[in-house]
Amino acid sequence: MSEPFELELTVNGTPRTVRVAPLRRLLDVLREDLALTGTKEGCGEGECGACSVFVDGELVNSCLVAACQVEGCDVRTVEAPDLGNVQAAFLEEGGAQCGICTPGMVLAVQAFVDEWAARGREPDDVELRAALAGNLCRCTGYEKILASARTALRRARP
Amino acid sequence: MFLAIAADALGAEVAEVRVEEPDTSRVPDSGPTVASRTCMIVGGCVERACRELRARVDAAPTAGAFRDRARAFLAGGGDGAVETVYSSPPGLRWDDERYRGDAYPAYGWAADVAEVEVDLDTFQVQVTRFLSTVDVGKAIQPAAVEGQIEGGSLQALGFAHLEVVTTEQGRVLQDRMATCIIPTTLDTPPMEVALVEVPYPGGPSGAKGVGELPMDGGAPAVASAIEDALGVHVEAVPATPELLAELWLAAHPGEAP
Numbered sequence: 001m002s003e004p005f006e007l008e009l010t011v012n013g014t015p016r017t018v019r020v021a022p023l024r025r026l027l028d029v030l031r032e033d034l035a036l037t038g039t040k041e042g043c044g045e046g047e048c049g050a051c052s053v054f055v056d057g058e059l060v061n062s063c064l065v066a067a068c069q070v071e072g073c074d075v076r077t078v079e080a081p082d083l084g085n086v087q088a089a090f091l092e093e094g095g096a097q098c099g100i101c102t103p104g105m106v107l108a109v110q111a112f113v114d115e116w117a118a119r120g121r122e123p124d125d126v127e128l129r130a131a132l133a134g135n136l137c138r139c140t141g142y143e144k145i146l147a148s149a150r151t152a153l154r155r156a157r158p
Numbered sequence: 159m160f161l162a163i164a165a166d167a168l169g170a171e172v173a174e175v176r177v178e179e180p181d182t183s184r185v186p187d188s189g190p191t192v193a194s195r196t197c198m199i200v201g202g203c204v205e206r207a208c209r210e211l212r213a214r215v216d217a218a219p220t221a222g223a224f225r226d227r228a229r230a231f232l233a234g235g236g237d238g239a240v241e242t243v244y245s246s247p248p249g250l251r252w253d254d255e256r257y258r259g260d261a262y263p264a265y266g267w268a269a270d271v272a273e274v275e276v277d278l279d280t281f282q283v284q285v286t287r288f289l290s291t292v293d294v295g296k297a298i299q300p301a302a303v304e305g306q307i308e309g310g311s312l313q314a315l316g317f318a319h320l321e322v323v324t325t326e327q328g329r330v331l332q333d334r335m336a337t338c339i340i341p342t343t344l345d346t347p348p349m350e351v352a353l354v355e356v357p358y359p360g361g362p363s364g365a366k367g368v369g370e371l372p373m374d375g376g377a378p379a380v381a382s383a384i385e386d387a388l389g390v391h392v393e394a395v396p397a398t399p400e401l402l403a404e405l406w407l408a409a410h411p412g413e414a415p
Contacts, residue, residue, distance in 0.1 A: 045335060047335035048335050094305050097305050129343040129344050134342075136342060139306075140305050140308060141308030141312035141349055142308075142312070143304075143305075144301070144305055
């Protein structure tokens with residue numbers, strides 16, 4: 001059961017195959033085996049969201065996902081080429097400081113933008129804050145991250 | 159920040175300035191990283207060094223952008239290396255051998271205002287608004303300074319009512335993110351920052367430090383706001399629901415909140 005297996009998945013649009021133990025964390029598969037070090041390990045226990053990635057479009061903590069759970073899945077990390085709108089908003093609003101939470105925050109903001117871009121109304125402050133409540137930041141006070149999210153959403157609207 | 163200070167002092171573009179990797183084998187020991195002094199002291203050294211360099215380049219009778227004149231200066235055998243060492247401003251006595259004297263040539267000043275709601279059933283505190291006004295001397299990069307103040311203030315708010323830290327036999331019990339409860343976006347109020355710029359003559363462009371100051375005022379502001387809301391003296395932080403219930407019940411024996 002713990003024998004290594006050939007994991008096949010798509011990462012940022014590219015099919016990849018890696019030989020890994022079934023319970024290896026997706027976080028380690030990305031960082032160690034695929035050298036995609038943009039994804040950060042914060043707490044390693046699912047509390048802080050720094051290691052957030054998309055698995056089949058759903059935002060997850062990659063420290064809590066085992067390799068055997070992502071067989072055949074479509075994984076998107078902060079290195080994905082289609083995050084430019086959110087990344088530009090972070091740059092303009094000063095949404096990044098020390099940087100550890102930033103990759104996870106960028107993906108959480110992308111998930112927020114994806115969810116709200118097509119809706120007919122603006123999210124209120126609590127809805128915006130709730131969308132990012134799974135991602136902890138210790139140094140920005142969130143103010144400029146929330147501003148980045150508002151800017152990214154405004155620009156994603158048709 | 160250093161890029162901006164250097165570019166300003168040189169009359170160059172920020173994009174033209176590059177910072178070398180820090181290497182302790184090539185620089186003198188500048189003492190501990192304390193007192194939010196990087197901008198003021200290191201920034202001051204950077205500013206003075208760049209001004210000296212600019213004066214050398216300006217002495218040559220050439221015209222155009224700094225970049226081009228500097229190239230011509232170097233090509234003509236000019237010396238482009240400048241060393242500066244911090245020295246205390248006049249009137250300040252500091253003995254670096256014995257670490258005695260007055261270490262602080264300038265102080266940062268701030269005023270913080272907190273608005274809170276306290277649930278009278280659970281004594282849960284929610285900070286609903288927070289304003290911080292900080293005299294930073296001069297904000298070299300205002301957005302970055304605001305971010306520092308907002309982040310430091312949020313740590314202070316966590317310290318004020320959320321972040322219980324206890325020890326048992328010398329070990330911190332809240333040793334992981336599951337038990338060390340820091341504020342999420344939902345625990346954070348909308349924050350406003352007002353920068354007050356009273357230039358300090360000893361700092362680069364008048365700048366003082368800012369890093370640590372936002373940690374200081376937030377908790378007293380929240381504790382005072384809770385006192386105002388509950389009418390009891392908040393004698394400790396974090397002002398947890400347990401502490402507030404205890405204080406309220408002690409002040410109102412036999413009453414329900």
